[in-house]
Amino acid sequence: MTSPLQGLRVVEFGNLVAAPYCGMLLADLGAEVIKVEPTTGDLAREIPPFYGEASAFFIAVNRGKRSAALDPKADGMEEVLRKLALSADVIVNNLRWGAMDRMGLGYAGLADSHLVYAVLSAFGSSGPDAQRPGIDLIFQGESGMMSLAGAEGDPPQKTATTIADFVAGTNAALAVLAAIAGGGGRGGGRGSLVEVSLRDSLIAVQAGWNAQFFAHGSQPRRTGTASPVTGPNQTYRTADGHLNVAVVSDRHFVETCRALGLDELIGDPRFATNATRVANRAELNGKLEAVLGMHPTAHWLARLTEAGVPAGRILDLPSVFTDPQVIHNEMVVTTEHPGAGSIRTQGSPLRIDGHSARAGRPAPLLGQHTRSVLEELGVPSHRIDHWADMGAIVG
Numbered sequence: 001m002t003s004p005l006q007g008l009r010v011v012e013f014g015n016l017v018a019a020p021y022c023g024m025l026l027a028d029l030g031a032e033v034i035k036v037e038p039t040t041g042d043l044a045r046e047i048p049p050f051y052g053e054a055s056a057f058f059i060a061v062n063r064g065k066r067s068a069a070l071d072p073k074a075d076g077m078e079e080v081l082r083k084l085a086l087s088a089d090v091i092v093n094n095l096r097w098g099a100m101d102r103m104g105l106g107y108a109g110l111a112d113s114h115l116v117y118a119v120l121s122a123f124g125s126s127g128p129d130a131q132r133p134g135i136d137l138i139f140q141g142e143s144g145m146m147s148l149a150g151a152e153g154d155p156p157q158k159t160a161t162t163i164a165d166f167v168a169g170t171n172a173a174l175a176v177l178a179a180i181a182g183g184g185g186r187g188g189g190r191g192s193l194v195e196v197s198l199r200d201s202l203i204a205v206q207a208g209w210n211a212q213f214f215a216h217g218s219q220p221r222r223t224g225t226a227s228p229v230t231g232p233n234q235t236y237r238t239a240d241g242h243l244n245v246a247v248v249s250d251r252h253f254v255e256t257c258r259a260l261g262l263d264e265l266i267g268d269p270r271f272a273t274n275a276t277r278v279a280n281r282a283e284l285n286g287k288l289e290a291v292l293g294m295h296p297t298a299h300w301l302a303r304l305t306e307a308g309v310p311a312g313r314i315l316d317l318p319s320v321f322t323d324p325q326v327i328h329n330e331m332v333v334t335t336e337h338p339g340a341g342s343i344r345t346q347g348s349p350l351r352i353d354g355h356s357a358r359a360g361r362p363a364p365l366l367g368q369h370t371r372s373v374l375e376e377l378g379v380p381s382h383r384i385d386h387w388a389d390m391g392a393i394v395g
Contacts, residue, residue: 003030004352008185011036011088012065013105016044017136017162018120018198019094020061021169026090026176027064027359028348034084034373035065038072039394041366051340054365059337060345064359067395068374069367072103074392076383083377085110089185090176094120097131107193116184118172118194125195134198136162143202148209151224168201231277232256235314236289240296245288246310253277255307260291260300330356337362367394 008031012023027033047057107117122134150157179192212220226234270280304311331347350357387393
């Protein structure tokens with residue numbers, strides 16, 4: 001694969017998910033990513049399940065990186081960390097508020113204008129909540145997302161993944177690349193401060209729901225699996241399970257009716273437009289459910305797919321990762337990990353020139369590259385050995 005970011009150096013001060021995921025995206029695209037960890041390691045290393053002592057979760061969001069495990073308080077380490085930071089094109093961090101400044105590595109403290117400096121924070125790096133801690137569950141609650149998920153009458157619900165971290169990590173990678181395109185990094189010589197809030201990222205990703213609020217000024221109704229703005233567009237029960245059907249145009253509706261043998265609904269003024277279908281959703285759903293319940297999911301999936309109507313199954317993960325299209329798209333990757341051996345993990349959704357974007361090395365062991373990183377910075381061997389003897393580095 002062509003590696004568009006080859007030659008770009010990223011130094012990541014990341015913990016758990018958001019910044020590490022950003023770093024992994026950049027590594028998948030060819031950047032050299034050095035992950036700076038405390039001697040106890042990124043907290044993600046403690047999350048089960050494990051391959052021996054290696055966390056499967058850590059492996060999933062840290063491939064392609066080198067690990068340097070250091071105690072920033074050790075004598076002489078601040079100077080080394082500063083030198084490492086200034087060797088980079090990009091710094092990515094999501095440490096708690098003020099942590100980078102205390103290490104002498106805050107944006108204002110790095111008197112070198114070339115750096116693209118990305119900060120992923122909970123609520124923003126300034127403002128009344130800047131110092132407030134937060135994790136995904138908090139952001140899902142305070143973005144409005146949990147007030148919208150599920151059906152009317154349900155208790156608050158969250159998504160099954162830590163969506164704030166992954167959306168914010170993706171946003172940060174996008175903003176970093178935009179800053180580089182605008183002249184940031186060593187090649188351009190112009191620095192840039194990139195800031196991404198995890199809560200803001202969740203607010204922004206709800207654009208459709210937000211539009212309803214801004215248009216009407218009131219809280220939208222919860223609609224379960226149904227789209228609040230198009231119909232029929234939701235999950236339906238079949239004879240042996242469930243099927244998602246997504247009608248987003250009048251043409252789709254006509255083709256759906258023909259595929260289901262409901263030609264009498266074509267031209268019915270109650271269902272003639274998307275607006276009237278949404279307004280008469282309950283009545284329309286009753287007619288669809290009666291027919292869909294007569295045959296199994298596979299029958300209706302074939303009929304609707306042939307008609308050009310978006311339709312899909314409800315798959316569990318064993319089914320997802322044995323799906324022929326998923327395998328064809330290289331979303332199942334087998335890799336050799338230095339501690340876990342041969343393991344499977346998810347691939348990258350990015351493809352460039354017909355090839356999947358994927359870093360050439362697995363997630364690192366804690367401190368696997370500490371010594372080589374320090375040597376590249378010109379740190380003498382006797383000092384590295386001294387730090388190792390006193391426990392100030394791992395590796």
